[in-house]
Amino acid sequence: MKVQGACHCGDIHFEAEVDPAKVNLCNCTDCQVLTGSGFRVSVTVPSDTFQLNSGLPSIYIKTGDSGTQRAHAFCPRCGTPVYACAVTENPPSYTLRVGTLKQRAELAPQTRTWCRSALDWAQDVRTVPGRPKE
Ligand SMILES: [Zn+2]
Ligand SMILES: [Zn+2]
Numbered sequence: 001m002k003v004q005g006a007c008h009c010g011d012i013h014f015e016a017e018v019d020p021a022k023v024n025l026c027n028c029t030d031c032q033v034l035t036g037s038g039f040r041v042s043v044t045v046p047s048d049t050f051q052l053n054s055g056l057p058s059i060y061i062k063t064g065d066s067g068t069q070r071a072h073a074f075c076p077r078c079g080t081p082v083y084a085c086a087v088t089e090n091p092p093s094y095t096l097r098v099g100t101l102k103q104r105a106e107l108a109p110q111t112r113t114w115c116r117s118a119l120d121w122a123q124d125v126r127t128v129p130g131r132p133k134e
Contacts, residue, residue, distance in 0.1 A: 003107075005100040007080035012055030014082070016045045016096060023098060023107045027122075028114035030062065034072065034081060038122030041098040041109055042084075050083075050094045057082055 005014045023043045031040035057073035062084075064070065069087045074080060082100055085091035098107050112118075 001103060001106070003096075004102045005082065005096060006102075007055065007075035007078050007082055007100060009075060009078035009080075011077050012057055012075050012080070012082055013053040014096075015051050015053060016094070017049035018043050018045055018096070018101075018103075018107065020107055021110050023109050023111075025109035025112045026114055027112060027116075027118035029117050030064070031114075032117075032119065034062070038119050041107075042095045043098055043101075043107060044093050044095045047085075047091055047093055050096075061087060 001018045001020055003016055003018045005016070006012060020043075022045075023041065026040045026042065032038065034040070055075065058076040060072045060074065062070050062072050070084045071087045071091075072084045073082050075082065080100060081097050083097060084095045085093065098104050101107060
């Protein structure tokens with residue numbers, strides 16, 4: 001599936017070719033902190049399908065528990081997380097943040113990771129009283 005992505009302020013625009021079967025929901029505590037939310041939804045694409053069309057992301061190098069480093073790209077103006085990749089000149093893949101994609105409604109998670117650190121309240125919010133708008 002061809003997708004178009006953008007940060008909130010619109011400085012960063014990108015496109016890629018996504019396999020909807022690869023959409024993952026991550027419950028790890030790093031994703032909770034880095035998103036400021038209950039979990040993160042991402043999809044990894046081969047780097048040859050990824051194209052940055054505008055903007056220059058800032059990079060935060062995250063070191064995981066295993067010592068693995070990942071480059072986390074975000075917009076320096078609005079702070080939107082846009083992707084993560086290996087810390088190397090030519091990363092083999094990019095892990096796109098699904099919330100930035102125009103096609104996000106069609107990209108439901110197919111797998112979940114780090115379920116041992118999942119926030120219980122974030123697993124099913126349908127029972128929480130809601131309103132159609134703010
Ligand atoms: Zn932005
Ligand atoms: Zn995670």
